[in-house]
Amino acid sequence: MIIFVEILRAVASTLLVLSSAFYLRHLEKTKKQRKLSTLEFTMYIIIQIAYIFIAISLLISVFIIN
Numbered sequence: 001m002i003i004f005v006e007i008l009r010a011v012a013s014t015l016l017v018l019s020s021a022f023y024l025r026h027l028e029k030t031k032k033q034r035k036l037s038t039l040e041f042t043m044y045i046i047i048q049i050a051y052i053f054i055a056i057s058l059l060i061s062v063f064i065i066n
Contacts, residue, residue, distance in 0.1 A: 017054070020050065023043070024044070024047045024048070027044045027047075031044070
């Protein structure tokens with residue numbers, strides 16, 4: 001049962017990263033066409049910060065835990 005939960009968590013994380021990547025690409029295209037609204041700009045910044053946090057957590061898990 002624990003393996004199933006870990007697989008489900010990995011799939012969900014992958015889907016979240018992919019969907020945020022597509023939304024970030026959409027926001028970048030929109031930013032070139034017009035000024036982003038406050039909500040769009042906030043999401044643009046939050047997604048970029050989330051990618052930085054994901055990169056940091058992967059580096060920590062690779063170099064410190066192992």
